[in-house]
Amino acid sequence: MNAIKISNLQKSYGSGLVLKDINLDVNSGEIIGYIGPNGAGKSTTIKILIGMIPDFEGVVKVLGYDVKTNPMDVKRLIGYVPENAMLYDTLSPMEYLRFLGSLYQLESSHIEEKASELLRLFTLYDQRDDRMTTFSKGMKQKVLLISGMLHNPEVIFLDEPLSGLDANAVILVKEILAQLKQAGKTIFYSSHIMDVVEKISDRIVLINQGTVIANGTFEELKSQRETGSLEQIFNQLTGNTEHVHLAEEFIQVMNR
Template identity: 45%
Template sequence: MEVKDLIELKNVSKSYNNGKIKAVDGLNLVVNPGEIFGFLGPNGAGKTTTIKMIVGILKPDEGEILVDGIDIQKNPIEAKKKIGYVPDEPYIYDKLTGLEYLNFIADVYGISEKERREKLEYFLEIFELKNAIGDLIQSYSHGMKQKLLITAALLHSPSVWILDEPMTGLDPRSSFLLKELMANHTKAGFTVFFSTHILEVAERLCDRIAIINKGKIVACGTMEEIKKQHEWESLEKIFLELTEK
């Protein structure tokens, strides 16, 4: 069976303020199975808008978005079943306990009691949340909320894992664990798509990256390919050169 691209954007555009602000402009992008794909760009470049369109929170003005071969606009429920999403801000139901929230997510995805018990045992152990899982989420720190969201995003074993600035608020140990989870996810033939401002992380972790500026992709490829195009400069220099234009 032919392996599908797990994320595909075809000529995707999105504007705000009655078309006056072009947040994303004719984006074409393919993300392959089994790769960690880094999405880089300065503030306001269109990263979060693109991610919110991929996960179905925003509708594009033009273009088509496929997730694991499913059109996110035509079949949103089926497409969203394939996605695990960690947003840039950990907005969660503060009046629920951590366990109530995770059980709610497990119910939404129809995860069996046995599977959810096994996965919760694993994630709560590695993220050191066991002692706090019965507390109200409103008492959690930013980092604890982030770890709860990461756990929720992986409960249903999504083929596409999408993270928007996932390292924010995480301590060094949790950041290391997150990178391990990302690597393990792609070893199973799945895809990780994440945005970050930490260029060193992108350079070490990603199989390919794209740099977006003013709503357009200005570079895309492996680190070796991008550096070769720019005479082997550092990613930081390439990033600054491409985003200052």
């Protein structure tokens, strides 16, 4: 069964078409790297998939549920970690996770046990009762990661999930994603960090100006291009070849 099925998806803001006839199937247990330049439509796609944007054209299904007609069924089964979320940072991590766990109708004792253990694994146990107003971006990102997976979702949507994390936490998250895949979870991963996308993704989908312009494994994408890294393939496919010249100009201006 497809964990995600997108058919003829279009989304416009005013007179501008942001997503143009997106078609994409994602298998259960697959890690999809969803990449593209700023403004390409990545976050819009994810917000449609999780039921945050209801007004679109086309058919979008997650775990067999139509996102437009059954948004609550979808939300019950998925996890979402946004790049810039508004945490209730006057709460402590434990208060925030208790609140979210109750929304997913988890038992209080179960929430307490899971939240405590997950905070410990992310080295936040000693800060579990501190107000998050004092937290760094990386600490808040750890709480967001835990909150997106606390209820053991079947499909997890990650939008720049490594933002602000230290090196040890990045390594841990990558290993968690690998083991979630082994457990049959489906992960839809959007990021600008190309080397991570290249290493963790079963398949890479490249979107540019609202259109999917590449869809395949890293090896398949690499075989279609002369250059080897995902970053180089990305630059070629999106037409972004000015970076060397722009860097030279930057250095010249610095040296004036």
